[in-house]
Amino acid sequence: MVDIEKIEKRAVRSFYDDGLFEIALGFVLLLLGGYFFAQTSVPKDSAIGSALSVLFVLVIFSGGFLVNLILRFLKRRITYPRTGYVAFKKKPVSGKRRAATAIVGALMGGFIAALYQLSPSVKTLLPALNGLLLAFVVLLIAHRVGLVRTYVLAAASAVIGFSVTAAGIGDIKGVSLYYGLFGAAVILSGSAALIVYLRRSPKPAADADEGPDAH
């Protein structure tokens, strides 16, 4: 008997088969790590230091855009010629949902900023907090997609964050190290998936993209 839900879940999961999403995301995480590292390398009161602080919002918002750009480029060259083209439905996001997400984000940011001011020792916990936050986000993706390696990445995020904190590397330096290490882990995971994908999915013969008319 055909399991409809299994087929639907498999179709959604196919987006992640090639590991390219992780490679693109890992690259952006590395860039984020580089950004935080640049912040620790320049004097806070310098013009560059101020400019970097202002750029932070731009970095966060352009991250998603950059992941999409890299992903489209890679999928066009690697995935579509091998296992075909698919466009997934974009779920419309209501105004209420956007507002709720913005409020939750602002509350979380405000909470961490307040903690930072009230208790300077929070600086030492920043890598662990980032690790936990990203672990939660990755776990949500893992639950939706059902890929074992995504659960492993969620665990890796928490472990890396706590390890950097435990090593006594806190504040922005620790955050930079966390994003660098987690970014590398995500790229490694994506690359392993890509190798398996390339072995299982060789490029079909030249006429493979011709549809029903060829038969």
Add this chain to the structure above:
Amino acid sequence: MPTDVSALAELDRLIHEPARLALTAILSVVDSADFLYLQHETGLTKGNLSSHLAKLEEAGYVAIEKTYRGRIPLTLVRLTATGAAAFKAYRARFRKFLEKT
């Protein structure tokens, strides 16, 4: 005919065929997909896939667009509103049948 079996007889036979059921299930969660993707996901041969898509297109359940990506011919398939409604109705009837048995 007993009620539970008659419920099975009411199912849309066009969609009920396993290959076409798989195709409509996949197309229900994507916006559009090309021939190669559908072939890869269903494991059907080219001929088989063409035949099933032709039947679904004839019923108005899918729309097939032949286009190009650069110089490569591309056959894009998407579920129509009629197809989406038919699949939704099929799912509801099938679920009802399973609950009764």
